[in-house]
Each structure stands twice: as structure tokens, then as C-alpha cells.
Amino acid sequence: MTKQYLYGLLFFVTVIVLGSCYKDKGNYDYTDTDEVVLKTIRDTFNVVLPDSLKINLTIEESMANAADLSFQWVLYPTATPLTRRTLDTTQNLKAFITELPGSYYLTVYAKDRKTGLEYQKRVYVSVISPYSEGWLVVEEKNGACDISMISPIDTIFRNIYSTQNNGELLPAGTNRIPEIRTYSTDQRVFIISPADMIQVNYSNFAKIMDFPEFFWETPAVVKPQEYFANSYDEMMLNNGKIHSRSLNVPPNSVNKLNLPPEGKYYIAPYEIYTGSGYEVYDTIGQKFYMLNTASGNLTPITITGTPIFNMNNIGKKLLYTEVNTSGGQCNAFFKNNNDDSLFAFVYNYSSSQTTTKERYDGLNAPGLKDARLFVGSRLLQLLYYASGNSIYKLDIPAKTAAPIYTFPAGTEIRAMKMYRNLKNSKDPNHNNLIAVATHENGQGKVYYFPLATTGNFTNNTYSKVFTGFNKINEITFKSQK
Template structure:
């Protein structure tokens, strides 16, 4: 019996081996074209809104006349790649990157047309912000306004806002850039009938005017500031709205400050404040100052005039306020014009002491000052820089003298002047010692850098750098690093 079992096992094993040998002989193997993909690097860094360029080298084991197809697919590295974008269909890649800063995957597919077999290589792409630091430029072309940026590396990016917001342009007449440095960087663009906040990294739109209020008034934004380190202040159509940053965000404006019981007010949109004494406001209607503490909801009169201690009566100025800006410590310099439009005065207000009215100067008759159109206060010396048409002057407030610093070509109009300060680097040698001046001349805009000498004059009596090729410039501001 055992012999029979052994015999059956041997026969079965022989049949199985014969079947395998026969099956092996039935397969017919076909060689395919294998493609190997190499490149200089699989990890690439690119700036946002810059061009990503990748060149590859391909080797084929069996090239065919049918050729190859190519596809480059881009998507976020974190999470499920729900949003995938085809960047190109050529062998090498040249593509504009508009995605937000972050880490991305880029899959490169090469497909053999004859066999349909695909080969893949993955690239790791790091998109960095191109807009971390530089001069922002509000540029108008064809009736629409957008944002340009001149980087520290002197590269110019154009149409940043529309590129980051699916082609949408800024509100009509956008004229001013307001930057608040508070727990990060906040950027606001003001126009006659709107104000938008944009992301400081990629300039995507965050809010429009009505979203800053519990109950939004008719929009006429005139100024947006952080005062005293804790209060956000919005000037809109002469009214003053405040929001305390002591409370958790979002910081939303409520009702305007209540007047001091003497009728309606219209406050000029200039920030005058100190941490110790609060905020000061100048009323266009009554031509006098009012004040408010950090948590006040009502305006109050200023201290009663004391001839022995005060240089002027803050409750009875009787002049038009043309400009006001912080100088040093809590000092503010204010330029007034009398109601006959023929005399000019500088009033000095120290917002950090109980009797703020510390000095006044008659600056009537100084060249170009009566018809000046832009002003900028020094942050280190008692100098006020101002422009009139194509000329830029320095007003020495204490000496009550004026010096012509620079004359642009005939027909040039100064569009804006801003002092440079880099909040990311307090040791930057140009901090408070360089003025950016934007001009419109011969139908196009320019941006100039003027470094300041220790005398307050322009170094070498000229500019350091100029950037051309802009449309009509409406405003500029320096954006510090993130």
C-alpha cells in the first residue's frame, strides 16, 4: 500500500512539473522604452510671483518616433492635494508661481506615446514671499490702481494685488498705504470710498471698509493708526472711531467718540498722542484741540490756558491745520495757516506732559512753504521736509529758515514722501536717514531714494537710486521684513 502511495505522489509531482514547464513556454516578453529622469536638484526655492524654471535630462532605452508627452503638476505638500495645478506640458518647465508662500510638491510625468507607460519624478518646491520687504507703490494705469513693490535687491514686482486676488483691482482712487506694526504687520489701502486690508505676506484681501465696524458708517476713510500702543483709531468723514487692543481680536470699531457738548466736530486726520497723556485731536470746525484718554468714549477740552506756562491756547487756535507729525519723544510739530491764507506757523505740542503747548514759530514767507503739497517730519532733528511742485525743501523749525535741497526736471510733480524705517532691523544705517520720494513726470512715475547727511541735507545734494517705469504714482510706503 505504501508503495502505491509513493508512486501516486511521484506521478503527481511529475505532471505538475511538466505543466509548469509547458506554461513557461507560453509567455512572450516585450521590451519597453524605459525613461530615466535627472535634474540638477529635486529641491527648488522660488519667490512668489516669480518664474520657476526647471531643466531635466532624459535617457531612453528604446527611443521611438512616436515620441513622449510631458506634464508638470503642482500642489500643496501638506494634506490631501485637492487643488492641483498644471504648470506646463513641455519637456522643461518655465512657469509663473502665484501660490502663497509654503511647501509644495511638483510631479513631473513623462509618457511614452507608443506604449502609454509613464515615468515620474517628484520635486520639492519651497515658495518664499517676494514681498517681505521693500517700497510699496500705489500705481495707477488706465484708470485702475494696483500695488508694485521695489525689493531691497532692487527688483520690481508689478500688479501684486490683482495677481494675488484673481485679477481684482484696488478700489477706485486708492491713494494711501497705512502700515500698523502691532503683533505683526497690518497693511491697509485707503481710497475715497473704501479701505481694504491685505495680507502682509501675499497681499490677498482680508477685509473691506464695512467689515471693520459693528455698524459701518458711509465710507470716507481719512486715516488709520495705532495710537499710544493700545488704541486703534480710524478717522472717517471727520469722526473719530476707536477700538482697544487690550481686548482679544478681532478689533472692531463701534460708535464714534462723543463730542464735548459744543456741537458737531470734524477732526483733522493726524495722529497726535502719548502713552501717558492720551490722544489729541484738532477740530476743523471750532479750530481748537480736544483730547481723549485710552478708554474714553467722550472728547474733553484741553487744559485751561496758562500764559505763564503755555506758548498758545489749545482751546482757541483759530487757524487751519495743514499738517501734523510726530518728531522725537512725545514732541509733535504742527503746521498752521491763518484764515486769510497769508501766514504760516509751526506749533510744537509735547503730548507727554500736562501742559502740552510748548512753542510756536512764525514761518511766514519761507520759500515754497505757502503752496507746499507734501510734508514729512524728521525723526531725529527739528526739520520739516516739504515739496512744492518739482522742488524739495528743508525747514529748520528752530532757526525758522528754509533750504532748497533738490529740483526735479521741469514739469515733475512730487506724488509722495515717506521716511524710511526698517522695523525688522533697528540697526539699519538708513533708519530715519533716508527719504523715499515718488514723482510723476512726463506721464510716468519714478521712485527716488535720498539719503540724509548729518546736516539734514541730501547727501551729495542728489539721490542715491532711482526706479523708473511706473504708471501714475498715488502713494508709497516702506514695508519692513516679516
């Protein structure tokens, strides 16, 4: 009897176990669905603001007109997308673009209302402003300034600032437009005048920030000179004093420019960035300092090896200093305190120490001691400077300068800058073209001088000239964001 129960139980368990192995074939049928492919005429689109974007969407189906599709066109940045905007909900896109210049993805989602299946296609959209790239020209007329731009295709946009700011003009003497790219590729444009500095929108030049907003505590003397930004380190020069900040702080931190370092000093407005701070030159103590942007402290330069000259006690008047090559070499040009001898010192910087490399005493460089416009080559050991109505090229190792271009008599050279494309270093003009602004016979002009491999101007002359400007105070090349 017990065996019968055991067998019965075993049978019962076996049935249950095997039952779980039974394949459920179901009582339904499979049917083919419509396969939809979305197509556009191309995969990349450009929009020059202000403008609309129109894209026709072609639909290919495996079953003719089988799908009942709804559409959604969504635009979002190619970088970490913090925003998205639905541009249209019809098959063919037609939308006015209000986004800031930059790179975007545009994805169209097509959903079959009958089956719930969704199809999508993504294209790339480049939004650019007419003011995205080109030479900014600060012009002065009737005691006020405005900004024009020479575009890469040689179109001149006039009065950009006043157009975007309800007719407001910039103060007389506006003389500097530092263009900044931060470590996060953020782009900022500042406009400096003798007693004011503002920030404008990099896209349309609308004013967005006044001088006091830059600081925790506004300086008593308002005399802005320069604004530098490299990696996490930013510094502003105001009345010879440094106001700095580090961007290496937690996200969303309120971050403004600090008080200047204590002490008696007056810093020269030239940029030497070392990777973890700036080297600056004190025109009173006639020596270099290292700046820590986070603490806002100045410390002496740490020198390695046998010094060829003493960075901490130069004892000369600085004319100009600039990074010469990407390897960290810098050139600094001095005249002695009697204004009768010229010197070029070469040094290598690094984040924590500096090596003095070469010194060239007794430069034969006519007009250099009184020059105020300088451009350093980033490719050769050369310095370009303006004196009178001529552009000179100083061959540093040869210690000799000579004019390489002379404008007509009476020409005033107002500004001179190297073409530096902060967005695209492969731009063929990058570090290979010098722009010069002049004032001739009552009008401002801008010349382009491409550089030959020797460092001279190609064919010893300019390649383009743009005329019809007012008195030019400043030119700066603005790169794309």
C-alpha cells in the first residue's frame, strides 16, 4: 500500500515537472510589419543666424502607404545635451532657429500610430553667426567707438555693437578686445575701454556684463588693461594690479575675480602662461613673478640650472614678452634704464620652474626702444614691431632688425596682430598672417600680410586691404566657438 502511495506521488510529481517543459505554442499568428526608412537630402546642414531651417523628409516603406506616422523634430547640442527643443511635428521641417552658434544634432522621430513602432534619423546641424569668425575692428568717430568685423569671405559687417545694443556706442578710446576660450571651450568676448570693461555675447555682441560684476569687490581705480584665460586660470589686469580666479572649483560655485596681491608693483600687460599659473613682469621692481590664480599670490620665479640672467632681478625696462613656441620658450625684450641699449632674453617656463636659455645684448633694432606695437612669431625666433610708418622684423639670434614693409609717408600704424585661430590650429593662416591697421588720409585701413617661410611678408607686400573705416584703435581675430 505504501509503495502504491509512493508510486502515485512520484507519478504526480513527474507529471508536474514534465508539464513545466511543455512548449507554449500559443494561439496567435505572426504578421509582417511595415518597415520604414527615413531619408533626408543630406546628413549635414548649416544655418547662418538669423535664419530658418527647412528639411524635407522622404519616407520609404516596405508596404505602400501602410504606416500612419506622426513626426517630431528635436534639436539638441552635440556636447552633453542639457537642453532639447522640438522644432516641428510635421513630416517636412520648417523652423526658425534661435539657438546660439554651435554644433547640434537634429533627430526626427516617426511613430506609427497603428503599431506603435518608432523610427528615427539623426542629422548634424552647424549653427553659425555672421559674427562667428573674423577680424574685429574697433573704430572711433566723434568721441565714441563701435565695432566692425571682416568675415573670412571678406564681407565687412559695420557697427555690430551699436546695432545689437539699441544704438548704444562704446566709450572713446576703446582699445582692446580680449577673446577668451576657457578650458571647457566656453567662449567669452570682453571689450576694454580706458575706464570700463564689459562682456558681450560671443554670438551677437549684445552687452551682458558690466565692470563691477567681474569682482567680489570692485577696484577703487577703474583702469582695465587686459584679461587672460588659460586652462583653469584667469587673470585680469586693472591699473597694473592683478585680479585672478581659478575655474578649478565645484560646479555652480559663485566665482568672481579676487582682490589683487598685496605690495607695490605694476604689472606689464603681457601674457606668459606656464601651465599652472602666469609669469608676470613687475615694471616697478623690474623682475618677474609667478602668479597663483586661486590664492591670488605672487611668488618669486624658481630658476633651475646656472642662470644666464636673473628673472628675479632683471633691472631693465620691459618692452614686450610673449610665448615663442608651444614648447614653452618665451622671448622678452628690454631696454636699459638709460634707454640706450636693447636686449632679448630667452627663457623656458614650466609649471614649477624656469630655465634661462639665451641672452642677446646690444640689439641693432632701429625704433624698437620706442615701439608700442609688437607681434612675436610662434614659428621662428623673430619679433615684428612697428616704428614710424614701417614694419620691422627682428632676427633675434642675429640681433639685427630691418624694415620689411613701409607704408606711404604720413601713414600712422594703429594696430598690429597675428592671426591666431583658437578654435582650429590647422587653419593655414594660424600664426602665418599678420593684420595691420593704419590711418591714412583720414580713413582707417586693414591690411593682411601673409608670412613666407623666411618670416618675411609673402612677395614682400600685403595680400588684401580693406578700406573705409574710421580711426582704428584695435584689431583682434575672433575664432569660432
